[in-house]
Amino acid sequence: MVSSRTKYIMSMGDIKRKDNSILLKNQKGNSYLPIESVKEIYCMNEVNVNSKFLDLAAKAGITIHFFNYYGYYSGTFYPKENLVSGNLTIKQAEVFLNKRNVIAKAFVQGIADNIYEVLYHYYRHGKSELKETLDWIKSAVPLYLQNDKINIKQILRVEGETWQRFYGDFKYFLPKDFVFNKMVKRPPDNHMNALISFGNSILYSKTVAEIYNTHLNQTISFLHEPSEGRFSLSLDLSEVFKPAIVYKTIFELVNTKRLQVTKHFDRKYNYCLLNTAGKKVFVQAIEERFDEVFQHNKLKRKISYKTAIKLDGYKLIKFILEGKEFKPFSLKEMV
Known part of the structure; x- marks a missing residue:
């Protein structure tokens, strides 16, 4: 519930x-x-x-x-910010100027690792076609990211190719109606784009709320370019959780037919959206995912996915203030 x-x-x-x-x-x-x-x-x-x-x-x-x-x-x-820190904001800006690539690489490796875990689940259940992508994530991604001379544009290209390979593999384990070739956001043009856009929006807003409960500055990001009018740090932190929260939720709803093309979507002109019934099904499922509790391998205690988002914020603070290695959430941390 x-x-x-x-x-x-x-x-x-x-x-x-x-x-x-x-x-x-x-x-x-x-x-x-x-x-x-x-x-x-x-x-x-x-x-x-x-x-x-x-x-x-x-x-x-x-x-x-x-x-x-x-x-x-x-x-x-949200209420007036109580958790503000001028000292942390200054240091966060310094890290952006001097060590942006270090954090950006960590985010991309985290995205790749979690995509790997999601795909590996289907590979273990007989989808041998996924091996090419799994091998590429295992070998090529770390090789690219270990290059000290790689710049932010090249890091983003690695991220982009990782997502594209992921999308290309949907055809191996999803019904035909939910296979697509590329992301189309505004507005979504098919059923899968509608689900992804809706899920990403919810995850982003949940991340905004969790970062609010830390001392981090929401506008200073590392993977995404800081810009006017958005909390770009929430975009950074949420990326790593998309495979674990948004996509796992989508795959389960689609493969168990809890979401169906004829019942839960509206098509008008050139766009496709979840209808009210579809939104209710999706909201129920993704909120259950946020509240799902798992045993954290390193912390040796149980936490929820929602708590894990906030913990990634604290990990980032540790890197900014103490230089402690930043490793974002990984599905491998679950036992």
Whole structure:
């Protein structure tokens, strides 16, 4: 089930404050949520909010994510930042200027390692066609990244080729309706692009919320180019988790037919989107993935995927402040 502290709003309506409760008002009527029972709200449709409600949300520490009609992340409202550190921000900027490639390489190796683990699952179950990609990830990726003279553009090319090989292998273990040739984001043009875009948007917003609970500066990134109007560090951290969270969720939903082309998608003109029923199925599954607990090999304790995202933020802080090697989340850490 979706975490009791995470609320997804799929319909149009109003969100208001009613005493110390949250009032959700739509065509079906009114519903109330105790303020202490909510930590995150995902607005997946057009909703109206006012300053009175936002003030209540800020005091209660509630994060609110907004998405547009196509399911793309629009922005996040979160309380005034308490975990700010001028010293860390300065050092984070220094690391970007002097050691960006070191962290960027770590992210790309982490992406490749997790893609390997996801594909290897299908290889072990008889999909021998995946061997070429598995061998390439095992041998070529480390070889490219160990080159001290490689620049950021070349690092990004390695990342891009890794993803492309991954996409090219979908045809070996997914139904025909969910095979595709390339990523098309705005808007997605087929069923798989619709799922990936929706899942990536949710993962990105979840990562924004987790980084908020650290002292990191959201705008100083290492793999993605820092730019205006986005939290690019969340793009960095979320990339490593896409194979483990977004793609594993998609593959399971598609292969078990919990998501079906005829029931859960709308096609209009040149785009394809999850309908409301499809979004509900997907949201349920990905939230269960975020809350899934596993035994962490190195920490010797149980953590959730959501906690692992925040831990990667702390690992990055350790590298920035202490120079400790940064190794992002790996599916190999699970036992």
